Amino acid sequence: MRRTLLAAGAIVASAALLAGCGAGTGTEDESSGPVTLQMWSWDPSMPEIAKVWNESHPDI
8 A cells, every 4th residue: 555655656746747847838939029027116216226227138
């Protein structure tokens, strides 16, 4: 009984690992081009930080 339970557990764990490492279905078209991010902050210096960051990352 214990051996059967261990074998079943190993099979389930192997299936979970294989499913987690499977190839994605996305295409390159989905990840290319400009990206828009939205950030919320209560820090009054954040607009200046965001401006500097945006200048160094023009595609985002």
